[in-house]
Amino acid sequence: MDKYLVFGNPIAQSKSPAIHQMFAEQTKQSMHYDKFLSNVDDFVKDIESFQLAGGKGANITAPFKEQAMEMCDQLSSRAQAAGAVNTLTFSKQGITGDNTDGVGLVNDLLAQQVVLAGTKVLLMGAGGASRGVILPLLAQNPEQLIIVNRTTEKAIQLAKRFDDPRLTVINFAETEKHSFDVIINATSASLSANLPALSANAITAHTVCYDMVYGKQLSPFLIWCQQQGAKQVIDGLGMLVGQAAESFYLWRKVNPDPLPIMQAIRNQLSA
Ligand code: NDP
Numbered sequence: 516m517d518k519y520l521v522f523g524n525p526i527a528q529s530k531s532p533a534i535h536q537m538f539a540e541q542t543k544q545s546m547h548y549d550k551f552l553s554n555v556d557d558f559v560k561d562i563e564s565f566q567l568a569g570g571k572g573a574n575i576t577a578p579f580k581e582q583a584m585e586m587c588d589q590l591s592s593r594a595q596a597a598g599a600v601n602t603l604t605f606s607k608q609g610i611t612g613d614n615t616d617g618v619g620l621v622n623d624l625l626a627q628q629v630v631l632a633g634t635k636v637l638l639m640g641a642g643g644a645s646r647g648v649i650l651p652l653l654a655q656n657p658e659q660l661i662i663v664n665r666t667t668e669k670a671i672q673l674a675k676r677f678d679d680p681r682l683t684v685i686n687f688a689e690t691e692k693h694s695f696d697v698i699i700n701a702t703s704a705s706l707s708a709n710l711p712a713l714s715a716n717a718i719t720a721h722t723v724c725y726d727m728v729y730g731k732q733l734s735p736f737l738i739w740c741q742q743q744g745a746k747q748v749i750d751g752l753g754m755l756v757g758q759a760a761e762s763f764y765l766w767r768k769v770n771p772d773p774l775p776i777m778q779a780i781r782n783q784l785s786a
Contacts, residue, residue, distance in 0.1 A: 517546040519766065520565055522558065522583075523576035526550045530780055531574055534759045537779060538771035546571075546767070558582050566605045572766045573603045574759075580614075580643055587612035596677070597647035602762040613765055616644060617651030619758030620699070620727070626757075626774075627749055629697060629723050631655035637690070638662050639711050640701035641669040644727055646676075648701065653679055661695075663687055665702070665711070687712040694719045698740070700726040705734035718743040727751035731784050752784075753777055 521531040527550075535548035553561045558579050565573065575583040580599035584590065587600060588609030594600045600612035624631060636657045638645055641664035652660055662684050664670035670684045685693070691714035698718070704711050705728040718724065724740035729752040733741070737748040756773045764770050 517544075517571045517766075518565075518569065519546060519548040519572050519574070520551045520570060521548070521574040521576060522551050522553045522561065522579055524552055524554055524578060526552045526576070529576065530755060530783075531576075531759060533783070534756055534776055534780065535763060537776045538760065538763045541776070542763075542767070542769045542771050544767050544769065553579065555579075555582070559586060562586060562603070562610075566610070570605060572605055572762075574762055575601050575603065577643070584612055586610055593617060593647075593650055596650040597643075598676070599643050599647060601647075601758065602765055604765055613762075614647050615758040615761035615765070616647040616754070617649070618761045619754045619756070620648045620725075620751075621651045621655060622757045622760075622773075623749070623753030624697070624723075624725065625655075626753065627747070629725075629747070629749075631657050631697065633658050634696035635659045635693075636661070636697045636699065637693070637695040637717065638699050638701055639713065640664055640703075641666070641673045642701070642703070645701040646673060648699070649673075649677055649682065652699075653677070653681065657681065657697075659683065661685055661693070663690060663711075663713075687714075690714040690717045693717055695722055698722060698724045700724070700728070700734075700736050703728075705736050708735050710735055710739055715743045718745050720744050721746055723747045723749070725749045725751070727754060729755065729784070752781060756780065 589611045591613040594614040597614040602613045604611045662670040729750040756777045
């Protein structure tokens with residue numbers, strides 16, 4: 516049976532095995548997917564051992580996405596743009612690295628009827644998740660994609676990688692002077708129940724707010740957005756399932772239907 520693993524640290528909380536097992540059942544694929552706790556010193560060896568043992572592919576999560584990229588023999592353009600990989604495919608040609616996070620986010624936004632073309636989008640955060648979604652967001656033709664980050668210099672360096680006139684940087688104080696159609700929280704602030712220093716002026720009755728973090732309850736950021744009168748708030752579960760669906764497609768060349776799987780994971784979360 517074809518074998519896949521997700522590598523991360525921590526990894527116990529990962530929903531990826533459950534998601535991929537459901538994709539496999541849905542599309543009648545014979546495969547097994549499990550999680551693997553690695554560490555920075557052993558990561559390369561762990562991947563090589565899995566490949567030697569006949570593994571077909573792997574998902575990579577924090578903190579190994581950059582390290583995994585360095586191991587790849589080929590990289591997709593979206594992995595190059597992201598500077599990180601979350602999907603490895605093993606073949607006779609070696610290791611191919613891809614990054615499906617951005618596609619996962621964009622597909623989720625589009626599935627939830629969020630309009631990106633011609634809109635003004637704010638992307639909060641300048642870490643790995645933010646970097647991975649910039650190219651797929653720009654591909655949806657927003658009028659403006661503005662990055663804001665606690666450490667502004669990091670956002671400036673990030674924007675320089677893309678060299679696109681629609682992509683600009685502001686600091687959190689300046690969010691007072693703007694309002695946005697779509698606001699995407701790609702910071703890890705919600706993980707520690709913190710709010711990014713976003714001005715309430717940034718949100719109008721037309722604003723859609725997205726948090727990449729997901730959980731049993733809405734994140735503090737999404738609750739705050741609701742209180743400011745946002746039109747719609749969406750958590751990152753759809754992105755998680757969407758990036759998994761794209762990895763599954765890369766490996767199996769079959770498109771799973773993410774919606775029922777998203778609902779099943781949502782039910783597990785609230786159980
Ligand atoms: P990184 O550690 O690479 O980056 C963290 C980012 O958050 C930085 O920009 C950092 O700013 C910012 N930040 C952290 N704390 C705060 C705070 N209190 N206020 C404002 N900004 C803050 O993380 P990732 O980019 O890998 O991940 C970001 C989030 O996205 C995580 O919560 C992760 O769980 C989620 N994620 C969800 C996915 C999904 O499928 N749903 C996929 C990938 C990620 P600074 O530069 O100033 O330190």
